[in-house]
Amino acid sequence: MTALLDRPAPTAAGGLSLRRGAARVLLGNWTGAGTVPSRTLYPHQWSWDSAFIAIGLRHLSPRRAQRELESLFAAQWGDGRVPHIVFNPSVPDGAYFPSPDFWRTSTAGARAGAPRERETSGIVQPPVHALAAWLTHRADPRESRRRGFLPRLYPRLVAWHDYLLTSRDLGGGGLTAVVHPWEPGMDNSPCWDTALARVTPADPAGFRRADLDHGHPADRPTDLDYGRYVQLALDYRDAGYDDRAARHRFALEDPCVNALLIAGEHALAEIAAYLGEDAAPHRARADRTTEALVDRLWDAEAGLFLARDLADDTLVRERSVAGLVPLLTPGLPGPVVDRLVATLDGPGFHAGPTALVPSYDLTGRAFDRTRYWRGPAWFNTAWLIERGLRTHGRHRHADRVRTAILETAGATGFAEYVDPTTGEGRGARAFSWTAALTLDLLAAEEAPREAQR
Template identity: 50%
Template sequence: MTGGAGNAGTGSTGVAIADPIIAARSTAVLEANWRKSHTVPAAGLYPHQWSWDSAFIAMGLARISPRRAGQEMDALFAGQWDDGRLPQIVFDPHRDQEYSPGAAFWQSRSIPGAPASVDTAGLVQPPNHAWAVWRIHQADPGESRRRSFLQRNYPKLLQWHAYLSGRRDRGNSGLAAIVHPWESGTDNSPLWDTAMTRVPADCKTELKRPDLRHADPGERPSQKEYGKYFWMAERYRDHNCDDADTDYPFLMEDPLFNTLLAVSELALADIAAELGLPGTPHRKRAKLITAALEELYVPELGCYSARDVTDGSVIRKATINGLVPLLLPGNAHADELLATLNGPRFMAGNALLVPSYDATAEDHNPALYWRGPAWFNMSWMVAEALEGLGQTDQADFLRGNIGRLAVEHEFPEYVDPWTGAAHGTRSFSWTAALALETTYQRSRP
């Protein structure tokens, strides 16, 4: 890999590494999961390129090889649609039988506006991409400028954000709506339970579930849930993914998704400034999204939640999605969010990483996907937020556990928040990338 983990505790940029062993083992996972132009999330369970995975992976890769991190994003942008959307998945045509729904399900090349040169899904994922592009540039500004990295990607990011702020503002609230649980990145989160009761499970597609060859059924969404997921995907596909289906049953405004949109608008402001363009419009847009998110704050939970666009109701459930707005500068509820983070719903009880769902809830399950376990990317984002708030000791605590648990358990997809027991698949790329990122010591004022 270009720009390896370095020797004697330093990386290719000369930045000190907190733990060279973690750096070396993380790099090995990323090297094994590299597919000439991009990184797969996991070789067996996820054999294609996933959108927000690639952005997280690129943030870690940028520490050792900004060029490869840039290639990661270039491969993803090759799948961008004419309307600006960045697809949830860019498919490897040679691996279509190993994941469902695959390219044969989506038939994207028959949908107007989809790219003609690659097969993609029609859905999207959370917009952490501008954030990743800016971090890649920061890792090696000289290399970035030589390759015109920002100049090439800024217009694509503008199109992506315009799509989300335009066609996806289904509630006319200033927030982007997701049209499928897969778009949230938190597939079976309790936030979607009520909306999912409106969705039929009688999909037309045969549910083969190749995922169960690589993960225990007790750690994955159920067959009934998958029937509903496929029903929605079929309906969205059969409407040419046009976002104009007035009777569509699942439209949710997610605090995680919209926080990352605001964070990426702030990154776009920095990118614009680097290119000699005005960054003020992006900062204004970030403030508008932050203000709109206020409608999703639930005082009795001490965190944000999701809103159902179909009836305007805000879900009364505390999840990790509702803590991620700590990333937003000047968040009016930072003190309350910190109290919730450190209270019985999440980190109290000596948690090692942040649970994905309220630990006091009767249906909390520390082994079941997004219904209780801790995910490395979520704890990493919380650590980033804590760093920004000056809570460096707690940020370092989470970062230390990210690296330690990743290496101890062969880079698992997710873990039990209190015991650290591994769940899901292993050699998971964003776990490796973010463990790698945390090993690099940050300079602090």
């Protein structure tokens, strides 16, 4: 690890090496088994954070990247779901809400197979894990084989995807659905406003928001939205986390979640072939899900994919970054790719000074440049779009996004997210997935140079 840190790299603010700074973030947020997103705001292990973190950690320590994913999947439920939070028992309950005593998964989730020995949340997050596992293996195949990394993780990844495409196909159209705004990872996106309006918020006297201890209220979801999040989680808990028994007042098919599921199926095909298993079922499922994604969520007029609200089976007419992430999907029709790139270049998502992609349409009715997922630009979605652009050979566009990520990450101290109009860092600093994805892009940037030498 030391040798890697000492290699020359671009410089960040303050003269520190960008690579060295990113590595220090990940080392500082490591807990011994996994990595917290932030030492202050997020003191436990988060699901899709750990996947992104593993993608960056593999450039520092492939073994530690493997452990990152293994520790997360050690808390997988019997029904296949991977919980969005795995709680650290050494952290006091009051340090984060909702805490284990709110979720009560070891008892309320018993019939769904929640682990008895680990406390987790009862909802999920986007499935970046199969892609992360395959990339982690490729970073050091010899160490991966020695530890039996893929043979142990592969059946767990398959069970995870099976859960999403069976228990969570609530619309019956071949896509997975989310049942809480925290599940797609874009908590307070304007895409959820109409669906959330159907939910009576929980009594604010019944809980205390720990996030406001470390985040500015102007950056965070409103109290009204937060009360609705709490009520939805209570309803799901009271239904025993049973997807078929629960009365879902919030159920949507999200384009980002489903695009990541497709990318994950392609990764599972690679893993299966490597292990001598049949890769054809994964490729077939990726193709079927791609067809369903285009059929159910593509909107040519909007120029991107839209979420579908299953309450009335209609598309949500809000344009968010989630609708651009399907660029990751290799089987998209050419005209759809062309239209997505045009949207990325248009006034709604081309932010100018930062070149990072805002989380919501800059010209949209609900745009807010500082409030969480209602406008700010995030590094993980930019990384996904950069990878998607390369998938379709749009390298000039991808280079622009990559440069923006590297410059902005270093200038903001690896911020959680940024104001898309100014590049000012917002939210937490020393944020793990920002650091991890910076390392990944630095490694990709240097690979051609190494080849030339």
